[in-house]
Amino acid sequence: MREQITELIYKSFLTLDDLNFSGYIDLCHSSFNYKIGAYSPEIRKQMIWLQESRDSLKLLFENLPKHNSDHSRLSRLGNVYLINQESNGDWSALTFLQVFRTTLDGGASELFAVGKIKDKIREEGGTLKLLDRDIQLETRMFGFGHHIPF
Amino acid sequence: MSKSAKEWIQTPPFPTSHFVDSRIYTDESLFKEEQEKIFNKSWIIACHETELPGAYDYRTFSHPGGAPLIIVKGEDQKIRSFYNICPHRGNTLLYDPVGNAKRITCIFHNWMFDTKGNCLEISRGKQGYQDRYTCEDASLREVKTEIGYGGFVWVNIDDDAMSLKDYIGDSMNMLEEQLSMPLEVFHYHKAIVDTNYKLWHDTNSEFYHDYMHYFNRATGMIQPGYFDRKYTGYPNGHASVGSMEIKYDAYAGSKARSVGWPGLAPGGWVLIDIFPGMTFNLRTSVLRMDTAIPLGPNKLVIEFRGLGLKSDTPEQRAERIRDHNFIWGPFGRNLHEDLLGVHGQGRAMREGTDSKWVIHGREENSTIHDEVGMRHFYAEWSKKMNRPAFNPLGDNKLSKAA
Numbered sequence: 001m002r003e004q005i006t007e008l009i010y011k012s013f014l015t016l017d018d019l020n021f022s023g024y025i026d027l028c029h030s031s032f033n034y035k036i037g038a039y040s041p042e043i044r045k046q047m048i049w050l051q052e053s054r055d056s057l058k059l060l061f062e063n064l065p066k067h068n069s070d071h072s073r074l075s076r077l078g079n080v081y082l083i084n085q086e087s088n089g090d091w092s093a094l095t096f097l098q099v100f101r102t103t104l105d106g107g108a109s110e111l112f113a114v115g116k117i118k119d120k121i122r123e124e125g126g127t128l129k130l131l132d133r134d135i136q137l138e139t140r141m142f143g144f145g146h147h148i149p150f
Numbered sequence: 151m152s153k154s155a156k157e158w159i160q161t162p163p164f165p166t167s168h169f170v171d172s173r174i175y176t177d178e179s180l181f182k183e184e185q186e187k188i189f190n191k192s193w194i195i196a197c198h199e200t201e202l203p204g205a206y207d208y209r210t211f212s213h214p215g216g217a218p219l220i221i222v223k224g225e226d227q228k229i230r231s232f233y234n235i236c237p238h239r240g241n242t243l244l245y246d247p248v249g250n251a252k253r254i255t256c257i258f259h260n261w262m263f264d265t266k267g268n269c270l271e272i273s274r275g276k277q278g279y280q281d282r283y284t285c286e287d288a289s290l291r292e293v294k295t296e297i298g299y300g301g302f303v304w305v306n307i308d309d310d311a312m313s314l315k316d317y318i319g320d321s322m323n324m325l326e327e328q329l330s331m332p333l334e335v336f337h338y339h340k341a342i343v344d345t346n347y348k349l350w351h352d353t354n355s356e357f358y359h360d361y362m363h364y365f366n367r368a369t370g371m372i373q374p375g376y377f378d379r380k381y382t383g384y385p386n387g388h389a390s391v392g393s394m395e396i397k398y399d400a401y402a403g404s405k406a407r408s409v410g411w412p413g414l415a416p417g418g419w420v421l422i423d424i425f426p427g428m429t430f431n432l433r434t435s436v437l438r439m440d441t442a443i444p445l446g447p448n449k450l451v452i453e454f455r456g457l458g459l460k461s462d463t464p465e466q467r468a469e470r471i472r473d474h475n476f477i478w479g480p481f482g483r484n485l486h487e488d489l490l491g492v493h494g495q496g497r498a499m500r501e502g503t504d505s506k507w508v509i510h511g512r513e514e515n516s517t518i519h520d521e522v523g524m525r526h527f528y529a530e531w532s533k534k535m536n537r538p539a540f541n542p543l544g545d546n547k548l549s550k551a552a
Contacts, residue, residue, distance in 0.1 A: 149481050
């Protein structure tokens with residue numbers, strides 16, 4: 001099971017790296033919740049930067065072609081640190097995330113973001129699905145940024 | 151027909167108030183002059199009062215004029231600002247962006263100061279300086295500080311500066327009621343972009359660039375009332391833009407905002423630009439505050455704050471945060487587009503690219519796509535710099551009758 005969970009997490013990175021948004025959504029449970037947050041020492045507060053359901057995240061992806069976006073490619077590197085089974089049978093996983101950005105012009109790569117991902121995983125229809133993804137970023141500066149979440 | 155090299159550098163067929171020489175965005179000597187004549191003479195937002203909740207709480211701030219500052223709340227609850235520079239060997243006094251310091255102590259030699267800028271102790275002072283130099287000589291340099299216009303902490307490096315009230319004048323009147331209640335910062339992040347600070351402020355001073363934002367086209371530009379929004383210019387280079395009702399549900403995935411703002415019409419949106427680089431942007435449920443802090447002619451830090459009402463219920467605050475993030479968060483629909491825009495300008499205008507002019511020539515009776523907001527800014531810029539923005543280095547010749 002641990003191998004399957006790790007593979008699910010890595011598949012979620014690969015699908016987003018490949019801009020395969022429907023592939024990513026297919027990995028998500030029907031009750032999927034997605035969140036990106038960061039702690040700001042400047043205002044002494046935990047911040048929420050993005051919070052989506054499966055449906056709203058799907059819409060976010062579908063709307064992307066209507067927007068002006070940086071087209072640099074993002075590459076996600078994860079190290080799954082911990083996997084535990086919860087009392088209700090769900091699984092939780094803690095993954096260290098690094099995101100690299102590679103420019104289209106010349107292909108220079110740079111570290112774009114680091115953080116940790118807390119996932120909850122549940123079996124749905126005989127398949128493991130992402131139930132909750134909570135990304136806590138250490139990085140809080142992204143230059144001109146990016147439209148595609150991690 | 152495309153242009154030859156000679157045609158490319160000809161002045162645009164507008165009055166000289168309607169275009170600028172792009173060297174004002176790239177020239178190092180002009181930037182140094184701006185720091186001296188503009189930033190060190192203007193009131194600048196350093197932080198919000200809620201970032202200093204208790205006595206001895208401090209924030210550090212890199213002032214765009216160059217000086218590093220400490221903003222600190224004293225035991226008497228008064229907020230004061232000082233250079234973050236030890237008078238001994240010039241060390242940074244407080245390293246962290248935020249903290250609590252009853253005694254501001256330099257890590258180098260343990261010199262100690264209170265939150266009023268008084269020197270409390272010079273380590274082994276008597277032994278080393280005898281009576282030649284005492285704590286009386288070693289106070290911190292204080293910077294004028296006022297709180298106002300939504301609880302923001304404003305600083306001015308110039309000891310002889312006019313009051314904040316006189317500096318702002320009537321420019322904040324459109325938000326007087328909306329900012330009269332206690333606010334709270336719920337979002338803060340910075341972005342560093344290779345661009346000039348004026349280009350960011352320009353983007354906040356013109357709405358013609360709504361063509362860049364699909365969200366704004368859908369929810370604003372094609373909606374009734376959009377082209378009625380008007381610019382108003384005020385003394386000292388400030389400007390405001392009137393409101394309209396934004397149709398948030400015209401964008402797939404967005405919905406009509408259920409939380410509003412006291413004193414603002416449902417769906418309303420008021421924007422006020424404060425010279426030289428701050429913008430109050432109240433969009434229905436959220437106040438966004440931008441502070442542009444240039445690091446050089448083509449390097450800019452922008453501080454972004456999102457604010458709600460201190461009296462918010464958890465549910466209201468959650469709504470405001472969601473509304474903020476949808477367009478203005480680090481992954482929001484609009485912010486990335488705006489940053490991408492000024493990044494592209496910085497890339498195209500950097501020294502040596504032969505970028506020559508930037509045009510601010512649209513005239514539409516001061517309505518939303520008129521470029522009068524930028525023209526108003528550059529009139530003030532030219533006055534403060536004592537040089538016209540269309541000919542900042544005195545070597546341009548007008549090609550056509552302007």
